[in-house]
Amino acid sequence: MDGKILSGELAAIISCSMLGIGMLTLPRTITEKVHSSDGWIVLILNGLLIAVFVCLLVAMLKKHQVTNYFTYMEEAFGIWLSKIVGLLVVLYFIGVASFEVLAMSEMVRFYLLEDTPEEIVILTLILASVHLLTGKIKAIAKVCVFFLPLTIVIVLFIYLLSVRVVDMKNIQPVLSKGLLPVMKGMGSGALSFFGIELFIFLFGVVKNQNKVKSGVLLGFFIPVILYVITYILVVATLSVPEVKAVTWPTISFIQSFEVKGIFIERLELFLLITWILQFFCTHAIYYYFAAEGMTRIFKNAYTTNLIVLVPVVFILSEIPKNTIQIFKMSEMLGYVFPVILIGLPVIAFVIVQVKRSRRSR
């Protein structure tokens, strides 16, 4: 990998890869499981839990002086097994990349361009991200650093104008049914935390290794805070039973008010546009890691992999045929996510630890 990134850029990449489809559906997915308005507690608890684990992971990676995760896996699993594991990881990356572009095309089809063929929307986005990815991680970092503040400012501005329709009574009572449903709902937010696992693969590229932890945590908490605000505002506006009933709760929420007096009456357009940028970032980042992973496994050229992945991602994103299947796909990816984030690094760490201590003996 040529070119190292700063810890601030790391934060931007992590944030951008987390802010994807999760933000638009999260009030529903969480409320469905929790059955009350306590989803924000789930989000906060989940966030803190993952943050603690992330700190632990950083310490682990630092201890073993990991510069590249695929080389590290080779040390842990041996050459052949590591290739298989690596391939599975790459498959997951391809899966998420296709899912994000698919979700975007679904949103665009429904709210913006009804008659434009989905294939065109999908292909345009894939090709645009391939073009970006020829610049490797440094280019992605620059795009993320540019898009992230824009997204945050626009989203917060829209939220500020929503205050009139928010009814805080709807998110009370807090913990009406006790902690148990909250605990049960803990797994439901997984989709929203997609993206945090990428820092394991980014670990070696950061210039100043001592700042990795602060970069990752900053990048992690920006979306988490946005999620909590989103959840509270959306549920407070739509009420719990309604949130469970609508497909895109965050967009429905923004459609429930309009601003008079300014030339921008309808704000959902701005959210949609910003979110296309976010979908693009998320997609590009996952795409990059898929290509990068393949380069490590097959030891071929990075550019070849970029091009090979175009039809793969395209076809994969063509498989789910309706809204239900799209949400099913996200559920499936939700099961793999903890394995990549928690299972894999922990197992790799233990094996490497054992191997290294044996060698030193």
Next chain:
Amino acid sequence: MKRLWVFLLIPLLSGCWDSENIEELSLVVGVGIDLSKNKNEIMLTQQILVPPGYSLQENQAKLKFKNVTVSAKTLHEAIRDSLLLTNTVLTNHQRILLINEEVLREIPMEAIINQSIRDNNTRRSCFIFLTKRPTKEILQRADDGEIPSNVIYDLKDNEKRTNKILPTLTLGQASSSLQSDGSFAIQAVDIKGGKLILQGAGVINNSKLVGLMNNKDIESLNWLNGSVKGGIIEAVHHGAPFSVEVDKRRRRKITTELNGDQLTINISVGYTARLSEDWYDKENSFKESYLKEAERKAEEKVKKDVEKIIWKLQHQYKTGVAGLYRYVENQHPKFWEKNKEKWDEIFSEADIKYQVDLKIIDFGSKGGIK
């Protein structure tokens, strides 16, 4: 090789797939729903804007809108059928939805607004009104060529000046309420003296229209809800009428108590006000005791009105339109969980105590007579 890129870029210049010429679109500003004469069908009236200067030469005083009416079994079918008469309809800018009383007696409201909620273009911020007359008639009522939908839309801005208007009900709110306890009041529109007027309201319970309210009831309901934003309280003291203008809400507090299964709801609201008119010939507003007396009389008047509406809600409509269930849910979640199915019953038997506290802070530019 470099030139190849230029050729590849050409398709991008060919324009947008979804582009449509604006003069070929029908911008819908208002929609009305009636029962059709055909059995099991509903009638949909769409009010469509006609761009100014569209046919300037023919007729100067041409209307700024046109109405398209079609009937079908479902609303979406009706919308599609309307395409036989007009250009592609665009509901992005729909401001109001009028529903005829008869419709809500026959068809659940949930079903009536279903299409609009599902639709990707109609916004959840569009307002819903009830009508006694056929909505078709209301949407045709144009004074000075104004667009009826916009007239109705703007009328609701007056809620700062009068308390005979219910807080506006948006499509989104209606949908949320129908998902929750399903009872709320909706403002009605009528024609009086050839003009469009906001008058009366309907009470919806479980998606059905269960009763009608007059302006007096609306006023009392607003007091009960604490949603009064302005307007006048008329009362009598020393045998002469006087009016107090409501200024600002200072507080609103609702507590609920449970005694076994008996629910008590305590509501207390506080407002500042102005003595705006007084017919008593020995008025002396410069004296504090005089104002205190007026305050008390006005409070009594409000309290009496509110008690009447509480009685009506509990015995006539048997439903908690006022959204009080939220407070029960929040303050006694366990009780609510157990009893939410029979909330209407519990509400009807609840003990509702209402307190109003008015503070007259000024009396205008005149305070005494003689």
